[in-house]
Amino acid sequence: MTLGKFDIRTFIARRYLFSRKEKTVINVISWISLIGITVSTLALVVVMSVYNGIGELTQTLFNVFDPELLVEPVEGKTFRTSSIDYEALKRVEGVAAVSEIAEENAWLTLRQAEAIVQLRGVDAGYGHSCGLDTLLADGEYILKEQTDYGEQYYLLFGWNIMVRMGVNSMTNVPVAVHIPKRGTSSIGFTIDEAFNNGYALPAGTFSIQEEIDNQYVVTDIDFVRNLMDYADDEVTSLAVSLTDSKSSTLRECKRELRALLGEDFSVKDRYEQKPLYYKIFRSERLGVFLILSLIVLISTLNLIASLSLLIINKGRDVFTLRSMGMTSKDIRRVFFAEGVMIALVGCVAGLVLGFVVCVLQQQFGIVKLGANAVVDAFPVSMRLIDFIATFAVVTMLSVLVVALTVRSRGKSKK
Numbered sequence: 001m002t003l004g005k006f007d008i009r010t011f012i013a014r015r016y017l018f019s020r021k022e023k024t025v026i027n028v029i030s031w032i033s034l035i036g037i038t039v040s041t042l043a044l045v046v047v048m049s050v051y052n053g054i055g056e057l058t059q060t061l062f063n064v065f066d067p068e069l070l071v072e073p074v075e076g077k078t079f080r081t082s083s084i085d086y087e088a089l090k091r092v093e094g095v096a097a098v099s100e101i102a103e104e105n106a107w108l109t110l111r112q113a114e115a116i117v118q119l120r121g122v123d124a125g126y127g128h129s130c131g132l133d134t135l136l137a138d139g140e141y142i143l144k145e146q147t148d149y150g151e152q153y154y155l156l157f158g159w160n161i162m163v164r165m166g167v168n169s170m171t172n173v174p175v176a177v178h179i180p181k182r183g184t185s186s187i188g189f190t191i192d193e194a195f196n197n198g199y200a201l202p203a204g205t206f207s208i209q210e211e212i213d214n215q216y217v218v219t220d221i222d223f224v225r226n227l228m229d230y231a232d233d234e235v236t237s238l239a240v241s242l243t244d245s246k247s248s249t250l251r252e253c254k255r256e257l258r259a260l261l262g263e264d265f266s267v268k269d270r271y272e273q274k275p276l277y278y279k280i281f282r283s284e285r286l287g288v289f290l291i292l293s294l295i296v297l298i299s300t301l302n303l304i305a306s307l308s309l310l311i312i313n314k315g316r317d318v319f320t321l322r323s324m325g326m327t328s329k330d331i332r333r334v335f336f337a338e339g340v341m342i343a344l345v346g347c348v349a350g351l352v353l354g355f356v357v358c359v360l361q362q363q364f365g366i367v368k369l370g371a372n373a374v375v376d377a378f379p380v381s382m383r384l385i386d387f388i389a390t391f392a393v394v395t396m397l398s399v400l401v402v403a404l405t406v407r408s409r410g411k412s413k414k
Contacts, residue, residue, distance in 0.1 A: 029306040030338075034346040036299035041350025041394050042357065044292045048386045049358045051288055053379030055281055061209040062277070063270065064130055065120075065216065067099070067239035069254060070268045071261065078102075081233045084261060089238075092260065094253040099126040099239040102224040107178040107195070108217070113165045117158075117217045119177065121224030122239075129241040132156075132206065132218065139169025139204025143220035153223040154203035158213035167202045174199035177219075179227045196227045240267075293393050300343065300394075300401045307339050307405045336406045343398030350394075351387055358382050 071089075073079045081100065090098050099122060106119035122143070127133035133141035142154050155175060162168065167175065178195040200219060207213055225234065240257065242249055250269060257267045271278050358380045360366055365377030 029302070029309060030342060033299075033302035033306045034342050034349075036302050037296070037343055037346030037394065037398065038350040038353065040292075040296045040299040041347050041390060042354045044289075044296060044390050044394075045351060045354030045382075045386065046357050047292060048285075048289060048390070049354070049380045049382045050361075050378050051285060052381035052383055052386070055285070056381050057375065057379045058209065058281075059270075061212070062274065064132055064135060064208055065212055066270045066273050067130065068242045068245075068250060068270065069240035069257065070273055071238040071240060071257065072236070072266050072268065074264055074266055078230065078234050078236050079265075080231060081235060081238075084265070089240075089257065089260060092253060092256050094242055094244075094249045094256075095240055096243045097125055097129040097241040099123050099129055099241070100221055100235045101126070101237045101239055102221050102228065102230060102234070103236050104179055104224060104228055106217070106227075108161075108165060109176045109178065110165055110167060110173065115161050115164050117161055118215045119179070119224060120216055120218050121221035122218060123221050126239065130239070135206050135208060136204045137207040138162075139202070142203045143218070144222065151222070153198070153200040153220050155200045156203055156218040157205050158216045159205055159207040160210070160214040161217060162202075162205045169202060169204050171202045174201055177223075177227065179224075182229065196229065198223060198227050289389070293397070296394050297397050297401075300398045303339050303342060303398065303401050304405045306342070307335055307402065332406050336402055339402030339406065340399060343395060343402065347391055347394040347398070351391060354390075355382070355387075 086098075089095070101123075102121040104119055104121075106117055108115045108117055124143070127141050127143075136156070137159060139156075141156070143156070144154065145152050155177075157165065157167065165175070177198045177200060179198075180194060181196055200223060206218075221235075224230070225232070240253070242253055254267050254269060258265075261267065361378060361380045367378050369375060369377060
């Protein structure tokens, strides 16, 4: 039995699993174990892919307001573009555009309505470079125009702010914008004394993501500069757009910008701009994977019942195999091989079915979201690492359960 011993053990295990002549309750339990592993593997792959899709969709929505790289002063709130080599910054390889931002908290009032918002003043190229000009739910993308009476400024509202203020793109009544004067306190002062006041017309509404829609109003940067008494080249940050989204381009541009700007400025990528959000997302993703892994573990426990019954049922076969020269160790490996075979077949079948389900969802959007959702169907994003991790976890748990079962039952048979 020394020659081809492994092949003989595998052949016997395969016969036990796929035998067509003998249909007993043990075979049924074995197939139930296989199906359980298949379904749990399928669920793990599909849920992780959908979670990836939702995460990427959320990040894409945030990316409209979070530039690929954000330049901010280390100390203080503002800086002047004349204090840096602004033209050299634009010429850095991999940089597609640099937009100026002046951002401040503001108080908006219109008749009886009011709202505290984050007023983001941007330059003329910002909307095109970040894609905001294509995401309006109402109105048109316009921030400033020249009229016979001077410059007319406009406001783009987040959806929730628009609802609170009761405005839309057809509203022709100017919205009052109040920003506290620098170096003063509002206590004991009138509005005119404590605030710099300006007026702008509603131009449109964007609906991106609830946190953004509930916080931001976008306008022209000169409007914010006038309200804040800033200089003509004074900004709170610079938004840097890149020529491509490759991580290598991001790292190289970030390194060159830091070298160019020096220690007085920070250059933040999107993970550094919202560190808490990305940490929570990664933690939730890991938590979902661990919870689903527990479900996989429960499904592999079915192997204990099927292998235990199989070992008891094949008592005569065990005696025959001993007579043929097989040792107790070889016999245990026969049943171990069958358990691993059940796990591998179920795992591979689950991975294949999971891949098919994800492809169908991507192509046809079978499972729909609500009518007011950003996208019509659940987004799906498959990652190779998820398939590898799923295969590794299912295989590891199955082998562990099978080994413990065969070891304990083998000792009891002695």
